[in-house]
Amino acid sequence: MIMTSRSHAAAPILEAKGVTKQFGGFTALDTVDFAMAPGERVGLIGPNGSGKSTFVNCLTGALTPERGTISFEGSSIAGLPAWQRARKGLVRSFQIPRPFKKLSVIENVQVPLRFALAQPPAGGSEHKALEILESIGLGPKAYWSPKDLSQVELRKLELGRALAASPRLLIADEAMAGLSDSEVDEIVELLERLNGEGIAIILIEHIMRAVMRFSQRIVVLVAGKKIADGDPHEVMRHEDVERAYLGQ
Ligand SMILES: Nc1ncnc2c1ncn2[C@@H]1O[C@H](COP(=O)(O)OP(=O)(O)O)[C@@H](O)[C@H]1O
Ligand SMILES: [Mg+2]
Helix, strand or coil, X not given: CEECCCCCXXXXXXXXXXXXXXXXXXXXXXXXXXXXXXXCEEEEECCCCCCHHHHHHHHHCCCCCXXXXXXXXXXECCXXXXXXXXXXXXXXXXXXXXXXXXXXXXXXXXXHHHHHCCCCCCCCHHHHHHHHHHHCCCHHHCCCCHHHCCHHHHHHHHHHHHHCCCCCEEEEECCCCCCCHHHHHHHHHHHHHHXXXXXXXXXXXXXXXXXXXXXXXXXXXXXXXXXEXXXXXXXXXXXXXXXXXXXX
């Protein structure tokens, strides 16, 4: 496996060891090790079907791996349901935006504020939701229906819903698919700003321009195995990584 040197001075915010997930006889994840420092920006890439979303589902608690350990901020999160992991600050956004269509944009952010936080936000959930929407540029559309939002606005709303849970680690699973170049830049800038506020971010993305711009480190999954982990340029130069992409 390709590993470039990188020292982690801080204790990891997330540490997964030997994570293995099977669906029937099919091994979707094969003994995957992954660690992340607080505030780090990691790009997780790999061909379609390589296990990226399965890994995220194991981290967030939507799936239970057959083997392996996962700890968050120093303690094991094995067996905790997704909502408890979210309360600890381990939060993901979905590949396909899933707003509640009958609720307004702001209500869509109020729902996770009410359910993902251990305590209701000071000043009330509407006030806090508006603050979040303003921070991601959706303030003027707070009382719109999600039906009337554009694709990029829906992606932002999806991130806003994740932000409502006050993440320490945010996993953005293909938050940019189908967007134009300038919209991709908008989402990257938004993620950079959130990272600047101290949120560690895992970016799962096929748009390599965005991954290279955003990531301090790149991890590559191929057929459920981690084949590379390290400096973005060094990882992308490696022939195994090239082959995995050409072979698609
Ligand atoms: N719930 C499931 N049941 C059976 N197979 C699944 C399930 N989820 C994912 N898989 C399979 O596991 C593999 C990895 O899928 P996934 O993690 O979604 O890949 P990626 O996100 O990298 O595109 C694929 O072959 C997929 O078909
Ligand atoms: Mg996926």
